[in-house]
Amino acid sequence: MLTLDSGSGIWTPILWLFLFVLFSVIVLWLRGFGRSDYKKGTDQTMIFFSGNMEPLKDMVHIRSTNLYWGFTESLSVVFEKLRKAHTGRINDYVYWFVVVLALLFIIVILPGGGLQ
């Protein structure tokens, strides 16, 4: 009843669950061979960083904006204009809202015959 036969293969959740448990047991069994004599709370459980102190996460973290550097750099002309438009003043945002609404009215509504 739980078996899904697509014609090119089958999917059985029970079998999947069985394999998941089986492999989990094997992984835990292999893990049991590892060293367990590290003293917790000492340098023995610290990351080995070639003998150096581990840097703070803030110092090694790559910010997500770094991934878009090329994108923002190539479109900096546009971004700079957009940044300038973001003044943080509510009056300006309402002004933009009214202007865009007016433009939409001209572009979309008037060519369609206006409001009827």
Added chain:
Amino acid sequence: MKFKQFKRALWVFHINTGSCNGCDIEIIAALTPRYDAERFGIKLVGSPRHADALLVTGPVTRQMADKLKLVFDQTPDPKVVMCVGHCGISGGVFHESYNLIGPVDNIIPVDVYVPGCPPRPEAIIEGVAKAWVKLELIEKGEWK
């Protein structure tokens, strides 16, 4: 010197604290097919957290002293420390140099000294064997 049993392969972490590389080359020579230390299970590892023994070369320069201490602290117990070469034992030709903090036993406790400039691979292998015996005795609680 008598081996009763090899409980496990001896994994060694090598740290150079300012050596001229003479001792390091001899350590590598000990791993080559001519001497083949790996047939005993003696193997260099890339992290002190995996090691049973620390193999220290060099006279310990000012920049390396805290790193040597940290590597020692990161090695799980029980552990043994081997000092390979005259530099690590006494400073060697760099004795009383302005930029040295060493010798090695000024920074961390040393169990086995292997003198030489550089020591031959046979001497290094013998030193490792002695360190291994001490390690087994420490594990059994028989080391006095």
